[in-house]
Amino acid sequence: VKGSKSKGPDVKIAGCKVVEGLVNRTATMRLLRSGEVVFEGPCSSLKREKQDVDSVKKGIECGLVISNC
Template sequence: LKILLHKVIYHLLEEMGRLIVEKAPGTAETQISGEAEVLNIFELKGRSKSKGPDIKIAGCRITDGRFSRTGTMRLLRSGDVVFEGPCSSLKREKQDADTLDKGTDCGLVIEDCDEYQVGDTIQCLEQVIRKPKFISTQSGAVRIEC
């Protein structure tokens, strides 16, 4: 336990506010981290049951932001959500990738999805933890914004 000793009340308020913000768990939000356009569709044929089923790969160009293999992918057609699920594969020139940035061509597979069409949009969604912010002014006023 930290003992707080202050001669001026606003110094105490500032320190208490910083402690509250530091300990606050924050709130989880889903945000769009990137967007890509489907330019082509490739199909990998499963050679046998042991090698797995046929897989459709969306050949895309990332038009905004960045894509992460750990993100959730949302397939949009004419602005409507067609499918949403985890990314099971993200590749650039046949090499596995963890993240890819705007302007990059890539192949991606959304788990259990085979509904891609040329012209579709794919969004990469990521969870972000928003922490509250402590704000103090020169006049001594303090507040916490969530």
């Protein structure tokens, strides 16, 4: 995660860069803070340059929109 911001009380956006493999929008994510799981579930959307995408490959930056966290 390169950065994050909030869009309301329950919606977070994480700016990320994929360093290995592939990120799929439908995959279950686990967010850790100091080694503790703070969220586990799917992302609401996966964005690449403000467009919704289904997946992002290694070396590409993206935005993960997470609801109910």
